[in-house]
Amino acid sequence: MTTTSMKDVARAAGVSVGTVSNVLNRPEAVAEDTRSRVLAAIAELGYVRNDSARQLRAGRSRTVAVVVLDVANPFFTDVVRGAEPLIESAGGVVTVCDSGEDVRRERRHLEILEEQRVLGLLITPVDDTSSSWIERLSGHDIPLVLVDRGAGRHPHCSVAVDDVHGGRLAADHLAERGHTRIAFVGGPASIPQVADRLAGCREVCEERGLDLEVFHTAGLNFAAGREAVEQMLDLPQRPTAVFCANDLVALGALQGLTMHGVKVPHECAIIGYDDIDFAAAAAVPLSSIRQPRAQLGRTAAQLLFDEIGEGRGHTHRNVVFQPELVARASTALDL
Amino acid sequence: MTTTSMKDVARAAGVSVGTVSNVLNRPEAVAEDTRSRVLAAIAELGYVRNDSARQLRAGRSRTVAVVVLDVANPFFTDVVRGAEPLIESAGGVVTVCDSGEDVRRERRHLEILEEQRVLGLLITPVDDTSSSWIERLSGHDIPLVLVDRGAGRHPHCSVAVDDVHGGRLAADHLAERGHTRIAFVGGPASIPQVADRLAGCREVCEERGLDLEVFHTAGLNFAAGREAVEQMLDLPQRPTAVFCANDLVALGALQGLTMHGVKVPHECAIIGYDDIDFAAAAAVPLSSIRQPRAQLGRTAAQLLFDEIGEGRGHTHRNVVFQPELVARASTALDL
DNA sequence: ATCCCTTCATGAATCGATTCAAAACCGTCG
DNA sequence: CGACGGTTTTGAATCGATTCATGAAGGGAT
Incomplete structure (x- = not known):
């Protein structure tokens, strides 16, 4: 090993290891000239503290x-x-x-x-x-x-x-825009955020008597959104609005719809979740649910x-x- | 400390610490029943290796x-x-x-x-x-x-x-699209990637006799792009194309231009760098220089x-x- | 019964920094 | 000169895992 330890520094400065440690951890407890001698030795040798040893001691x-x-x-x-x-x-x-x-x-x-x-x-x-x-x-x-x-x-x-509330906000908004057939895209369902957002959305749909179609995805990313809308487009009765579990999924969905010539929002509205910076800069600026x-x-x-x-x-x-x-x-x- | 160490495990299993270490690191060198006794003790006590100690030893x-x-x-x-x-x-x-x-x-x-x-x-x-x-x-x-x-x-x-080449690709592309007044947006100039991309761009501009206006930004992000175009719009002779040092800047620029009612690409073209996933999904799908x-x-x-x-x-x-x-x-x- | 060989287990030494009780040092005062 | 108080410095003990030389135990073969 070429690594220099406190012992080397101590030897070079002509002091004990305890003193070197003090210079590093409680410099005020060391006499002025001793301190500078030690610091000089440290610089000279290019000594670097070993964090493992510190941690071991500190626990x-x-x-x-x-x-x-x-x-x-x-x-x-x-x-x-x-x-x-x-x-x-x-x-x-x-x-x-x-x-x-x-x-x-x-x-x-x-x-x-x-x-x-x-x-x-x-x-x-x-x-x-x-x-x-x-x-x-x-x-x-x-x-x-x-x-x-x-x-x-x-x-x-x-x-x-409050993700349930967030889900409600999204669904209410879509309902107020006149949509009655809504798709939810997101997954896996085991992720609590996904489950809660869906739950809020579902509550509203039931209260207002809206149709809700759920598309579960394997992840919450771009590709997932794009793939989900492919499935959606095959449906006989296509939803008129999509609520995505987050903005990445929503941006993917937006891209998927655009690729298939579906106009957003005229033919299909989209709302995402998180309000990341990219949401506002999307092909069609994305409505979203903002979190702090x-x-x-x-x-x-x-x-x-x-x-x-x-x-x-x-x-x-x-x-x-x-x-x-x-x-x-x-x-x-x-x- | 409530933390249990190898010593505790050793005691519980009625073996030495060396043996416990062997069970963890070279299980094949330990007899079957000793090993299971040790493993049982580990599970029983909820023992967790201390990485600091390992590292200290390993160096x-x-x-x-x-x-x-x-x-x-x-x-x-x-x-x-x-x-x-x-x-x-x-x-x-x-x-x-x-x-x-x-x-x-x-x-x-x-x-x-x-x-x-x-x-x-x-x-x-x-x-x-x-x-x-x-x-x-x-x-x-x-x-x-x-x-x-x-x-x-x-x-x-x-x-x-090869960022210089990348810069050339971008500038060549803009030139071929007929642009003669080009803006470069990015910074700080001390970042090598920025400097190289600009250098490539500059080479092409000189070779082809294009005007180049450089806008240095403080960082390579969304906000930087938005702010840079604000400045650009105040210019008497506005550039007709913008080359941004990366896609985040480009997306910011796109948003800035759109906010000011400037149509992309008709009134001002944009090209970014990196080809991140968001580039293709932008308000106006973004041309970019792709890196692997x-x-x-x-x-x-x-x-x-x-x-x-x-x-x-x-x-x-x-x-x-x-x-x-x-x-x-x-x-x-x-x- | 003896000797050899293999297989396992042992425990002390080690890594490097921190801590703290004890020692060394220095100046001062009685 | 010795005692005392205060400031510095010392060095051994400690943290927990790994390593390895050493030794013990068990099994065959003679």
Whole structure:
């Protein structure tokens, strides 16, 4: 090994390792000239602290992991961006893990994070089967906050958005625009956000007596939306409006419809969910249900550090935000 | 601490710690019933390996870090997706660091990664001042591969796309569509990709005698594109075509122009760079210069593991891909 | 019964930083 | 000169997993 350790620095500076450690961690407790001698040795040798050793001693790492469903979805990157400043200013290091909406990938990440003894966790669980693993981490004293998801009866902090309400907003909006045959596109159904948004939509459809056709997809991405509309177009009685579980799906649907010559919104309206930046810039500016993305992240980080700070005697908090409708051309009455 | 260590497991199973370690790392070297006794104890106590201790002993972590300019840019998430499978199948753990096109953030990440003794690094450097830090890591035996960027005379592996050629492709295309007043939008100029794309564009403009107006932006994002066109519209002699340094900027520009009632492509054409999925789905489907995103990531990971495997006697390889033009409506002659 | 060989298990040494009780040092005052 | 108080420095113990030389146990063969 060519790696230089504290021992080498100590030797070069003619002091003990304890002193080198002090220079790094409590410089004020070291005499002026000793300190500069040590710093010189550090620079000279190009010494770099070994984080593994520090962590081993400390028993915890400084890492806060954010486990998201899809890093390529701007919704989640915005959530992460919202959380970062607070974490970093608290001396933490952010690491983002992408579960890809796959329980097995999620579990692999959680295993690794547990082995790494992370400081804490912000997680959007893939589905309900995630919870046993989450309880496990929590039982091993790893503080965590559920993101974009209520805690239900589980003993955790959480920040969520009322997805059922969001689903209602979308359906109400379509109903008010005169649509009576509605398609819902999204999946897998095991993802709570998908289920809730659909539930809200379904409530409204039943209350108002609208037809609802559900298209379940394998994922919440571009391709899924494009494929779903292909199926939809084969239907004898084609829906006149599509509610997509998120904006990526909606943009895919929009592209699919356009490719088949179906005019949006005249022949088929579309509404998405999340209101990512791309929604407003789409071929037909996309109506959507907006969630406070950055605020979700910021609040989650806040709750996490509250929990870390308060320790055992901590009372969990569950914050719920309300989504809002953003109406654009894709559901306009006429252009 | 409530954390259980190997010692606890050893005691519970009535064996030595060495044996527990063997069960975990070379199960075939342990007798059947001893092994199951140990595994039972592990399950019973809910024991979880301490990665810090492992790493300390091993001298390296299993983490491969990917340092990108902007995680919210689909270009980079696609590059990461391309690299992941290979890294994970080699037993590595991927961590993504976002420099946000900011040298200071980049440096902070590099410091931390060095302290963590990462296994290797895939990095898209922010600018040339990054290189001193990169040399430092490299000097400390951390293998790294430059991504989306040639190594120049630096002793590293790299995978890049010929950005000068890409810039030429874009400018040639606009020229062939009859444009003679061209705007370039992108920045900061210190980002090599931006500089190269501009250089290629400039070459063509000089060869063909086209007017070129350059708008430097502070970042390569949506907002930057929108703001740049605001300035452009104030010009007495407005350009008839815009070449944007990437698709995010182009989408922003498209939105800005549309908001001001400028018809694309009739009154102003736009061409972007990267050909992200959203480009094809834009308000006006965006012409762009396509790069092999996933392949960039895959190749980079491949080179990294080659270097790790070959050790000291490794010869660096520099792979360069060629970009290609994807013409869509945003530069169409007429609709 | 002896010797050899194979298969398993042991436990001490090691990685590098942190911590803290104890020691060293220095100036001052009685 | 010795005692004392305050400031610095020391060095051994510690965190938890891995490694490897050593040894024990079991099985055949002679």
